[in-house]
Amino acid sequence: MTMDLAPEYDEEARLSAQAVLAQQVRELMDAVVLTDVPEDEMTAVTAELVALTERLKAARRDRPPVPELTRNGFRHLGNAVTGACNPHALPLVIERDPEGGSRADLEFRPTHEGPPDSVHGGVSAMILDHLLGDAVAAAGRAGMTGTLSIRYRRRVPYGQPVVGRAAATRAEGRKTWVDGTISLPDGTVLVEATGLFITPTPWVNAIPE
């Protein structure tokens, strides 16, 4: 009698498990910055984490999950902003804004702290960069950030809901200009961004009419 020892390999199930793992790591990261346990408990937890890290490194790919076009649209599970499989990502969940462009409801976490009790300006800029890039796609174009200009109007809080919005304002050749904001739910603008996105020449023929 022969037995097939090759395991059933279900990539979608593996990615779902990786997304659950990434979410647990986000919770771990929050627990790390907020922990107040005694030093010897931190040392014990660190030893367990070293062991867990080695288990994950037992089989290693050379890059995070790649961007792909699926039946349900574009997904990039390894992305630093939107990737469900990347613990660094919020992850940001972007929708089409009924008023045009892109919109995301989000809540920053304590791990995003810059100035005391406020979100780091670079983190806000990263979120806006991605949101502006998504708005380029919402306008039927594609591009990489050429320039990004940020105006910080008020401190951005973490641990409470805020709203990100972006929309393309103008397009010319390979260039798309986009504006965006992070606001409180009542509409108070906290951060404003303007970006110029440029379609790299190799992408020009890849964008559907």
Ligand SMILES: CCCCCCCCCCCCCCCC(=O)SCCNC(=O)CCNC(=O)[C@H](O)C(C)(C)COP(=O)(O)OP(=O)(O)OC[C@H]1O[C@@H](n2cnc3c(N)ncnc32)[C@H](O)[C@@H]1OP(=O)(O)O
């Ligand atoms: C098919 C895909 C579907 C995807 C569908 C789903 C998408 C889902 C949402 C994803 C959202 C991601 C959002 C994250 C966005 C990042 O984070 S991208 C990462 C950060 N950006 C980069 O790494 C870009 C690095 N730079 C480059 O690759 C190249 O410099 C660029 C920007 C592509 C331009 O290169 P190039 O095409 O060789 O540019 P070049 O021919 O020299 O210049 C063209 C024109 O642009 C101007 N220009 C060039 N660079 C700049 C600049 N930096 N500033 C201002 N003007 C410039 C030139 O002056 C020139 O103007 P004109 O003389 O024509 O008036």
